[in-house]
Amino acid sequence: MVTLLTLLAYAMTVFILGFMAWEHLRGKTDALSIRNFGLLGYVMFMIVSAPMAFTQFPGNPYNLSNPQSTGAKYMAWAVVFLGVFLITYRMGFGVPRLVKLLPKPKSRPGDATVFAMAVVMSGIAFPMLFSVMVPYIGTLSGWVGTSLCAVSAGMVGWVWSKRLFNPVIAIPAIIIVAFDFVLAQWGEFGRRSMVTVGAAFIWGMYYGNFRYLAPTQQALRVALFTIPPVLVIGLYSSVRDSTEAKAGKTFSKAFAQGNALDGLSEATAQNAANIGMWVMEQQSLDRIEHRHLFSIQYFFLHPVPRALFPRVGLEKPWPLSTMTADLANRRGVKSGRLGITNPAGVIGNASVEGGFYALIVYAFVGALLLRFLDDLVQSDVLNPLLVLPPASALGQTLGLARGEVPVFAFMMVFSTVATIIVMVFVGKVIDRVAPQLANTDLDGASDDWGDEFEDYGDWDAGHHERADRSHA
Numbered sequence: 001m002v003t004l005l006t007l008l009a010y011a012m013t014v015f016i017l018g019f020m021a022w023e024h025l026r027g028k029t030d031a032l033s034i035r036n037f038g039l040l041g042y043v044m045f046m047i048v049s050a051p052m053a054f055t056q057f058p059g060n061p062y063n064l065s066n067p068q069s070t071g072a073k074y075m076a077w078a079v080v081f082l083g084v085f086l087i088t089y090r091m092g093f094g095v096p097r098l099v100k101l102l103p104k105p106k107s108r109p110g111d112a113t114v115f116a117m118a119v120v121m122s123g124i125a126f127p128m129l130f131s132v133m134v135p136y137i138g139t140l141s142g143w144v145g146t147s148l149c150a151v152s153a154g155m156v157g158w159v160w161s162k163r164l165f166n167p168v169i170a171i172p173a174i175i176i177v178a179f180d181f182v183l184a185q186w187g188e189f190g191r192r193s194m195v196t197v198g199a200a201f202i203w204g205m206y207y208g209n210f211r212y213l214a215p216t217q218q219a220l221r222v223a224l225f226t227i228p229p230v231l232v233i234g235l236y237s238s239v240r241d242s243t244e245a246k247a248g249k250t251f252s253k254a255f256a257q258g259n260a261l262d263g264l265s266e267a268t269a270q271n272a273a274n275i276g277m278w279v280m281e282q283q284s285l286d287r288i289e290h291r292h293l294f295s296i297q298y299f300f301l302h303p304v305p306r307a308l309f310p311r312v313g314l315e316k317p318w319p320l321s322t323m324t325a326d327l328a329n330r331r332g333v334k335s336g337r338l339g340i341t342n343p344a345g346v347i348g349n350a351s352v353e354g355g356f357y358a359l360i361v362y363a364f365v366g367a368l369l370l371r372f373l374d375d376l377v378q379s380d381v382l383n384p385l386l387v388l389p390p391a392s393a394l395g396q397t398l399g400l401a402r403g404e405v406p407v408f409a410f411m412m413v414f415s416t417v418a419t420i421i422v423m424v425f426v427g428k429v430i431d432r433v434a435p436q437l438a439n440t441d442l443d444g445a446s447d448d449w450g451d452e453f454e455d456y457g458d459w460d461a462g463h464h465e466r467a468d469r470s471h472a
Contacts, residue, residue, distance in 0.1 A: 001068040006051040008075050012082070016043050019086075025215060031222070032206045034373040034390055035089055037199070037397045038366070045272045045402035046078060046345050053274035062271065062278040074277045077347050077356070081363045088367035092375075095368055099375040105385040105424050111159045112437040113430055114384055115169075118155035118176055120426050121148045125183060140303075146193050147392035147415040148422060149184035150200035153177045154388040157204025157225075177201055181232065191233055196395035198229030203391040207381060272402040275324055276348025282327065283352045291317070293361060294353045295346075298406040303414070320344055320352065321404040343403035366400070369409060373416065385427065389419040 016039055024031045053074075054067045064070050109117065128145035153176070160173040177197070184193040202225055210221050282288045291297075298319055309316040321341040344351075346366070350359040373390040380386050393415035396408040430437060 001072065002051075002054045005054060005068075005071045005075055008079075009047050009050045012047050012075075012078065013043050016047075016082070029374075030206075030211060031218060032203055032211075034377070034397055035370045037394055038370050038400055041398040042082070042401040045399070046276070046347060047273070049271060050074065050078070050273040050277075052271070053277050060274075062274050064274075064277055065281055067277075070277045070281050074273070074280060074347060077350070077359055080356075081347060081350075081359055084360055084363035085367045088364045089371050092371055093368060095371045096375055099372060099379055102376075104376075104379060105383065105420070105427075107385070107427070108380075108383045109385070109427050109431075110437070111162065113427065114155050115159045116430050116434070116437055117423065117426050118152045118159075120430065121152035121155065121422070122176060122180055122183065124422070124426075125149045125152065125180075129183060129186070143411060143414060144418045144422070146184045146196065147419050149180040149193075150196045150392045150394070151388050151419050151423065153180045153197045153201040154204030154391050155384060157201045157206075158208035158384050158388070161205040161209035161221075181229070185236075191236065192395035192399065194229070194233050194236065194395075195398060196393060198226075198233065199394035199398070200388070200391040201229065202226055203394065204384075204388060207377075207387045208384075211381070272343055272345040272348070275342050276345040276351070279320070279324065279344040279348040280351045288320075288327065288352045290352060290354075292354045293358055294320075295349050295362065295406040295409075296365065299410050302407055302410050319404045319406065320349055341404065343405075345403055346401050346405050349403065349405055362405070366409075369412070370397075373412070376416075385420065385423050389416045389423065392416060392419045 020029075020031075020036050020039060023029045029035065050071070053062075053064060054071050056063050056067070125145040125148040128141040128148070156173045156176050160169055163169050180197050180201075181194060184197050185191075202222060205225055206218075206222060210218050213221070279288065283290070294317070298317070301316060304316070306316045321343040324342040324344060346362055347359065350356075350362050354361070377387050377390055390412075393408075393412045396411045396415075400408045400412070
């Protein structure tokens with residue numbers, strides 16, 4: 001049975017990755033889309049790591065009592081979740097119409113303006129990450145600051161991708177992205193901020209230019225520019241320490257002592273699937289409180305300060321990830337409410353928030369959220385004011401299936417809305433203060449994507465005409 005479950009997990013992995021590639025090559029979706037980031041996270045955290053839970057390990061507080069039956073149930077639920085998600089995403093259920101009705105920025109800033117905006121975004125992010133110490137407001141400003149770092153990196157990628165070998169653009173671009181990396185991560189223990197900035201940078205390069213190349217050229221260039229941020233994340237992961245993260249020592253230690261392969265192994269070898277199965281077992285034994293559709297409730301409760309609840313005679317509930325360490329009696333680990341969190345993933349959450357019907361609801365709602373963000377991008381793929389904001393929380397998108405699910409979903413929506421507002425405002429200010437930028441050519445070459453790569457124009461015309469129809 002364990003062998004069959006392991007083969008099923010690997011078969012699902014191959015199917016999902018193959019499905020994403022097949023749809024892109026047929027012109028149905030972009031290679032880089034919010035949906036694909038979500039599916040990649042689902043594979044990484046919910047599927048690939050599942051076989052590790054089928055074996056008992058000494059010292060693992062989440063060892064299963066009955067790995068075979070629990071594993072079979074988990075994998076069955078994983079298949080159902082994937083099926084409902086893909087069908088719902090394809091159908092849309094009113095999301096395309098909603099996106100068309102939303103007010104959107106109509107102006108398309110030129111590359112000179114976009115590059116200037118990248119610098120301004122980094123400048124705004126700095127005080128938002130370090131200067132706002134007001135309780136709760138400081139937390140929100142920190143989220144926005146990280147999102148602005150990501151968008152700044154995305155803007156740099158948008159501009160640089162059209163003129164890769166121009167040192168006048170390349171040198172400041174590298175400096176800005178490196179600054180965004182360090183700024184977003186400073187004082188953080190987790191890797192998500194770095195993942196967000198690195199992914200947004202690649203996202204900007206893809207939609208700024210790489211999107212319009214032949215598939216092999218897309219893959220080569222995306223892979224080439226993905227290597228540096230992945231190496232940095234790997235080095236950082238291999239040496240990070242909670243006592244050093246806030247002191248700012250981890251980056252220097254990473255480059256001096258880090259091992260990228262060890263760090264990447266640690267970053268991808270997550271145990272969310274194991275915890276999800278363990279939660280399923282605990283629920284069957286009535287050891288965990290059953291809270292129907294709690295993740296949807298907490299999506300709306302999360303932004304409300306906990307201090308406000310006692311004033312109305314209530315207590316703000318805690319999400320599941322803050323309680324699993326205590327429930328497993330992990331020694332030497334602070335309570336999740338004060339320290340570590342152990343997410344059970346979307347499948348584990350569903351098991352204690354309504355069971356099978358909650359699994360269906362979460363797959364449905366999650367698919368519509370990701371379809372909404374993708375349709376927002378597709379509504380004007382030539383406008384960075386619409387294309388880049390959904391990339392401001394790609395770290396949360398990648399980790400959405402792992403969770404904490406409602407927290408990440410809220411941050412995706414909040415970051416997108418906040419960055420659109422800030423980008424539109426900054427763009428208008430720059431146009432007013434320096435109107436000459438609107439007509440400034442950065443390097444004597446056209447800013448249009450097609451001019452540099454005429455050989456791929458025929459492929460692109462058919463490819464993206466089909467992609468646009470698929471989102472209609």
